[in-house]
Amino acid sequence: MSTSLVWLIAFMAAYWAFCIYWGVTAGRMSRTAGDFHLADRRLSPWVFVVTATAMSFSAWTFLGQPAFLFRDGFPFGEVSLGAVAIALTGVVFLKRQWLLGKRFGYVTPADMFADYYGGELLPIAVLVVALVFAVPFVSMQLSASGYLVALLSGGTVGPAAAMWVMTAVVFLYVCLGGIRGAAYVGVLQGLLFVAGLAAIALFAYLELGGLGAMSQSLARLGAGDGTPAGNAGGYFAIPGVVQFTAGLGRELPAGGIWTAAMILTYGFALMGIQASPAFTMWGFSCRSPKSFAVQQVWASAAVVGFVLVLCAVVAGVGGHFLGAAGAGSAAADWLGAVDSRVTADLVGVYLQAITAQAPWFGALLAVCAIGAVQVAAAAFAATTGSMLAHDVYAHYVNPRATDRQERLFARIGVGLVLLAALLLATYSPGAESALGALALAFGCQLWPALAGLCWFPWITRQGVAVGLLAGLAAVVLTEPFGHALSTYLGLHLPWGRWPWTIYSAGWGIVINVTACLVVSLLSQRADERRHRQRFHRFLQDMSRLGPAKRALKPAAWAITLAWFFFALGPGAVFGNDLFGAPGAGVAGWSLGVPSLWAWQVIWWALGVMVVWFLAYKMEMSVVVGRSVQFGGPVHRYVRTASEAADWRPWLIGAVGLGALVAVMHWMFG
Numbered sequence: 001m002s003t004s005l006v007w008l009i010a011f012m013a014a015y016w017a018f019c020i021y022w023g024v025t026a027g028r029m030s031r032t033a034g035d036f037h038l039a040d041r042r043l044s045p046w047v048f049v050v051t052a053t054a055m056s057f058s059a060w061t062f063l064g065q066p067a068f069l070f071r072d073g074f075p076f077g078e079v080s081l082g083a084v085a086i087a088l089t090g091v092v093f094l095k096r097q098w099l100l101g102k103r104f105g106y107v108t109p110a111d112m113f114a115d116y117y118g119g120e121l122l123p124i125a126v127l128v129v130a131l132v133f134a135v136p137f138v139s140m141q142l143s144a145s146g147y148l149v150a151l152l153s154g155g156t157v158g159p160a161a162a163m164w165v166m167t168a169v170v171f172l173y174v175c176l177g178g179i180r181g182a183a184y185v186g187v188l189q190g191l192l193f194v195a196g197l198a199a200i201a202l203f204a205y206l207e208l209g210g211l212g213a214m215s216q217s218l219a220r221l222g223a224g225d226g227t228p229a230g231n232a233g234g235y236f237a238i239p240g241v242v243q244f245t246a247g248l249g250r251e252l253p254a255g256g257i258w259t260a261a262m263i264l265t266y267g268f269a270l271m272g273i274q275a276s277p278a279f280t281m282w283g284f285s286c287r288s289p290k291s292f293a294v295q296q297v298w299a300s301a302a303v304v305g306f307v308l309v310l311c312a313v314v315a316g317v318g319g320h321f322l323g324a325a326g327a328g329s330a331a332a333d334w335l336g337a338v339d340s341r342v343t344a345d346l347v348g349v350y351l352q353a354i355t356a357q358a359p360w361f362g363a364l365l366a367v368c369a370i371g372a373v374q375v376a377a378a379a380f381a382a383t384t385g386s387m388l389a390h391d392v393y394a395h396y397v398n399p400r401a402t403d404r405q406e407r408l409f410a411r412i413g414v415g416l417v418l419l420a421a422l423l424l425a426t427y428s429p430g431a432e433s434a435l436g437a438l439a440l441a442f443g444c445q446l447w448p449a450l451a452g453l454c455w456f457p458w459i460t461r462q463g464v465a466v467g468l469l470a471g472l473a474a475v476v477l478t479e480p481f482g483h484a485l486s487t488y489l490g491l492h493l494p495w496g497r498w499p500w501t502i503y504s505a506g507w508g509i510v511i512n513v514t515a516c517l518v519v520s521l522l523s524q525r526a527d528e529r530r531h532r533q534r535f536h537r538f539l540q541d542m543s544r545l546g547p548a549k550r551a552l553k554p555a556a557w558a559i560t561l562a563w564f565f566f567a568l569g570p571g572a573v574f575g576n577d578l579f580g581a582p583g584a585g586v587a588g589w590s591l592g593v594p595s596l597w598a599w600q601v602i603w604w605a606l607g608v609m610v611v612w613f614l615a616y617k618m619e620m621s622v623v624v625g626r627s628v629q630f631g632g633p634v635h636r637y638v639r640t641a642s643e644a645a646d647w648r649p650w651l652i653g654a655v656g657l658g659a660l661v662a663v664m665h666w667m668f669g
Contacts (some may be wrong), residue, residue, distance in 0.1 A: 196368025
């Protein structure tokens, strides 16, 4: 047995012992269904800050960000500003959801939407979104953890065996402790996530010889020396605002896929993480909202933003140069052939290189990677299992269920989610990839429902339902899963994946919002509006601003929109050569680094300031001088017979969906 494998087993054993200890400890504190589902709404603020940040980023950041930067260059680096965009999603929605959850006693998002909008269709749709989000998302995390162990054990442990064993540990501590167990373990996992990625970046930085040496290497790369596929311009510059291509699989965009339109709409998908039903439940579990601003401003936008904009770039783009780091470089043998490896292996290759120098440190970083991967799996499994117990079992199957029965079914639900994710990862990796692509794009389709709930009482139930169904359909039809499904049904779509270099989340949200606005305009009812207005009066009372801050509202929204325009939107193309042309070299780069990287650092810093201004100054994430009384058990809003029989919104939605399909066939056919 090799030294590195011994160290890996030792650190993994210590990590597993920590997980099981806190699972047992949390389980002893869990006496009711409310304890299991929401930690009795007493989750410590600092626990929420660390765990919520880790679950928002997890594996896609630790493993994916350096790998895609290595492959696609600085245009993909613009996605790093998603750390700020994700925080802004929480700023807009999380505090108001917490206020409603505390005041009216909601346990799950289905409770909240059913009480606010009425009916059963929307809560069921929310549960479907939660399942479609959770199962493939968790499957990808579990698959990544198995791959890492197999890679670092030198093949001694197979990926499938590693994945099943590690999932058993996740199941044990989540099953015992519920959301509290996932949160307590998530604190360690969150710290490991940040420390691990920063350590890998530091290793790369030292091997490169510092920023000056890296800039010189970047200059050679910008001149076309060694750029992947000879695409020097596309590696250092965003290839336009939008390209009207038919989509991947039919037509390749010139200069790469990461146009400004793709960056913005992919950012929408990342923002869907904090709009997902699972994240709403994490918000409900907090003792107070004072942790929200800390998580959004300092943990997400500032700390993780720094890790993505600076550390991930050094690790990702720097991977091209380490093979030529010079004689005596310990990384040269491992990283010199990275171009011939699968890009997704980049972080694994780094871990192997570090293990070659210091086996104990490589094993420790491997545990950091596994912790980063598993935090999201545990968080989403815990909340989805609770939703299955509360919204399906206790609401439909056994309305008189006791706390003991509901907790038992929640544990069964956790097991079902993890088992489905495991089977998907083990026996159908192709389906895992296809469904995983839907997960993030599905999350942001709840924006109109949340916008109506938190801000706009004129958005109707009918508008939200029709918009949500239309948006989900658009997401499916612009992803491989939808193409496979349509082909099976004998329909051949005239567009490929992500037509017009717009990510599926972008197509979905545009169609969703359009349908929602049109149907809401045509389905206004005075009695329903009065019911919704009751919630908004409460929110207005709890979020009332002084005259000076009310005067700042237009400026607040203006700077937010301006940040999106220049950081993630069309204005990002100005960063291509504002501080020097991509191929100008160090002498031609006014800030000593490629212009687009400097642009990203600047807009990351400005983004932190925007999030701070909204969260603290405009009080969008803090509650000042007011207390909220717990409202007790939920009483869902019941529609009258005339409301239930209203068929007009569905006719409007069906006609609109048919018109949409016809228009898309005309555009791409």
